[in-house]
Amino acid sequence: MADILFKQESYKIVGACFEVHKILGHGFMEAVYKDALELEFIRLGIPFVREKQFDIVYKEQKLKHYYIADFVVYDTIILEIKTGTYIGEPYIKQTLNYIKASGLKLGIVINFGTPSLEYHRVLF
Numbered sequence: 001m002a003d004i005l006f007k008q009e010s011y012k013i014v015g016a017c018f019e020v021h022k023i024l025g026h027g028f029m030e031a032v033y034k035d036a037l038e039l040e041f042i043r044l045g046i047p048f049v050r051e052k053q054f055d056i057v058y059k060e061q062k063l064k065h066y067y068i069a070d071f072v073v074y075d076t077i078i079l080e081i082k083t084g085t086y087i088g089e090p091y092i093k094q095t096l097n098y099i100k101a102s103g104l105k106l107g108i109v110i111n112f113g114t115p116s117l118e119y120h121r122v123l124f
């Protein structure tokens with residue numbers, strides 16, 4: 001059986017998201033969940049950077065446009081927060097692009113927009 005990439009870190013991140021969802025439920029804007037999650041990460045001692053910018057490089061030249069990831073957690077995981085009706089292909093592709101631009105290997109998409117919290121791991 002293959003090892004799960006950043007298993008313990010992922011478990012702690014998703015656990016923090018479940019705690020936020022348990023208290024706030026669904027229906028708020030993304031920014032509200034990001035604010036609450038930031039507090040939860042601080043409470044749990046989980047290292048993170050919020051709204052981290054990643055440049056896009058083409059043939060060794062930095063492009064004018066860039067990506068901003070909602071969170072980078074443990075310096076290794078892109079965390080994208082959504083409030084949709086489900087985790088669809090556009091969210092997964094967006095996270096994959098963030099992973100490529102960042103040079104990281106793992107992204108997690110969290111959807112606070114449904115009665116039960118949803119999450120999806122995205123690997124590159």
